[in-house]
Amino acid sequence: MGSGRPRSCRRLFNSLVEQGNLRLKTIVMGSLFLIFILINSFLLSSAPIGRAKKASTFIRSEWPSDDIPLGHEAFAIPKGYNAPQQVHITQGDYDGKAVIISWVTPEEPGSSKVQYGKLGHQYDLSAEGTWSNYTFCKYNSGYIHHCLLDGLEYSTKYFYKIGAGESAREFWFQTPPKIEPDAAYTFGIVGDLGQTFNSLSTLEHYMQSGGQTVLFVGDLSYADAYRDNDIGIRWDSWGRFVERNTAYQPWIWSAGNHEIDYMPDVGEIRPFKSYLNRYPTPFLASGSTNPLWYAIRRASAHIIVLSSYSPFVTYTPQWIWLRQELSKVNREQTPWLFVVMHVPMYSSNDVHFMEGESMRVAFESWFVQYKVDLIFAGHVHAYERSYRISNIHNDVSTRACFPVPDKSAPVYITVGDGGNQEGLAGKFRDPQPNYSAFREASYGHSILEIKNRTHAIYRWVRNDDGKKVPTDSVVFLNQYWASNLRQRRLKNHWWKNHIFAF
Ligand SMILES: *[C@@H]1O[C@H](CO)[C@@H](O)[C@H](O)[C@H]1NC(C)=O
Numbered sequence: 001m002g003s004g005r006p007r008s009c010r011r012l013f014n015s016l017v018e019q020g021n022l023r024l025k026t027i028v029m030g031s032l033f034l035i036f037i038l039i040n041s042f043l044l045s046s047a048p049i050g051r052a053k054k055a056s057t058f059i060r061s062e063w064p065s066d067d068i069p070l071g072h073e074a075f076a077i078p079k080g081y082n083a084p085q086q087v088h089i090t091q092g093d094y095d096g097k098a099v100i101i102s103w104v105t106p107e108e109p110g111s112s113k114v115q116y117g118k119l120g121h122q123y124d125l126s127a128e129g130t131w132s133n134y135t136f137c138k139y140n141s142g143y144i145h146h147c148l149l150d151g152l153e154y155s156t157k158y159f160y161k162i163g164a165g166e167s168a169r170e171f172w173f174q175t176p177p178k179i180e181p182d183a184a185y186t187f188g189i190v191g192d193l194g195q196t197f198n199s200l201s202t203l204e205h206y207m208q209s210g211g212q213t214v215l216f217v218g219d220l221s222y223a224d225a226y227r228d229n230d231i232g233i234r235w236d237s238w239g240r241f242v243e244r245n246t247a248y249q250p251w252i253w254s255a256g257n258h259e260i261d262y263m264p265d266v267g268e269i270r271p272f273k274s275y276l277n278r279y280p281t282p283f284l285a286s287g288s289t290n291p292l293w294y295a296i297r298r299a300s301a302h303i304i305v306l307s308s309y310s311p312f313v314t315y316t317p318q319w320i321w322l323r324q325e326l327s328k329v330n331r332e333q334t335p336w337l338f339v340v341m342h343v344p345m346y347s348s349n350d351v352h353f354m355e356g357e358s359m360r361v362a363f364e365s366w367f368v369q370y371k372v373d374l375i376f377a378g379h380v381h382a383y384e385r386s387y388r389i390s391n392i393h394n395d396v397s398t399r400a401c402f403p404v405p406d407k408s409a410p411v412y413i414t415v416g417d418g419g420n421q422e423g424l425a426g427k428f429r430d431p432q433p434n435y436s437a438f439r440e441a442s443y444g445h446s447i448l449e450i451k452n453r454t455h456a457i458y459r460w461v462r463n464d465d466g467k468k469v470p471t472d473s474v475v476f477l478n479q480y481w482a483s484n485l486r487q488r489r490l491k492n493h494w495w496k497n498h499i500f501a502f
Pocket residue numbers: 133134135140141
């Protein structure tokens with residue numbers, strides 16, 4: 001019903017996008033929208049609008065998508081009385097020899113113990129964690145457990161078991177290689193995920209991509225779209241939803257606006273209450289005073305996580321900490337320097353345009369000075385990659401305020417397209433600003449394969465109605481080690497024919 005025509009339009013639309021013709025995309029989208037309205041007005045007498053929208057494959061990826069219903073198997077509750085659920089792990093220290101394991105037991109606290117070891121089903125080690133609970137509006141949380149496993153060996157697979165008796169559950173994770181400049185490692189970048197069918201396909205595609213750790217750029221569950229009890233219930237369903245991956249590999253968390261949960265009308269005035277109770281970070285290990293900003297080192301990467309929604313102007317705790325952390329970065333040990341935040345500092349999308357400007361003014365000159373390789377953000381529900389540009393000479397008195405090419409500057413990547421219930425941010429500013437290298441409003445995720453100290457292969461993978469489509473691909477040369485390479489560049493290396501982003 002009405003699906004035939006939009007489906008072939010979608011194909012035409014895709015082939016246009018593949019030719020990289022973004023202007024045409026806007027025109028085509030506009031005319032498809034008109035066709036859609038026409039079809040809808042024909043169908044109005046016989047079918048509800050909601051159903052007509054869902055019947056169209058084109059509309060499905062362009063319109064705000066609904067959350068998966070709570071009874072769906074994507075949110076399945078594990079069998080057994082008080083069985084641990086919402087299992088997730090994150091790095092537990094500065095250098096990758098510790099893991100924090102978190103889970104929720106619904107009926108009673110139960111045990112906070114984790115049994116673990118290098119052999120499946122045989123656990124010669126154990127660690128004792130703690131539990132806590134909280135209320136939010138009328139919701140009472142389950143018992144939230146956090147347990148630190150430390151002193152782990154590098155590059156080792158560990159099996160672990162939580163819960164008791166018939167309700168016990170077993171998982172595993174792989175520790176990273178030791179901190180070493182040529183350590184190869186693959187990160188996934190996922191953001192603004194939510195819990196729709198688009199979110200599910202992003203998650204499934206990511207899990208097929210070979211990523212070993214997720215850098216999560218904020219906006220986890222979108223539970224704050226709900227009211228009363230349902231806010232907590234949707235935090236729980238999201239925890240079960242992502243468990244298929246978060247129980248097996250660390251997700252490095254950063255907080256977005258949907259984590260703030262500031263609802264004075266219902267008496268909830270402690271920002272980030274649900275998020276902080278559920279998603280711990282190893283902030284103390286990097287000398288941070290707040291779980292919302294911290295840093296870790298993993299394999300050959302130094303990763304700095306910032307909070308877009310905490311004070312960052314000069315002399316605030318976050319500013320002081322960042323200045324300190326940047327001075328600790330050792331590119332001889334960790335050549336790759338990444339920053340993760342929620343609000344992009346460069347984005348040419350109409351939605352949230354310039355929201356990152358205040359943080360750009362505060363931090364951009366440091367990012368250039370320290371030659372940050374890549375800055376990952378979310379928030380804008382679309383994909384975008386910048387050239388290496390900076391605007392640090394911005395001067396309101398002379399109006400010199402254009403971003404200019406800058407070899408020391410980071411590349412800015414926005415991956416806010418995980419697939420939440422708010423839908424895509426489909427309208428980019430026209431014309432495309434010269435700092436913007438690639439942009440597209442589709443759902444997807446990114447993969448960064450670090451090969452060694454000099455080379456990392458990057459790609460953005462678009463969800464295309466259930467199929468995986470690698471779209472934007474770039475080889476990044478390291479910002480610290482690249483200058484040595486540039487001198488040898490005239491030699492006939494294999495990478496001569498590849499695209500480079502300096
Ligand atoms: C936490 O759990 C305990 C034990 O079930 C209960 O007595 C207490 O009221 C709960 N507290 C909150 C804040 O939910």
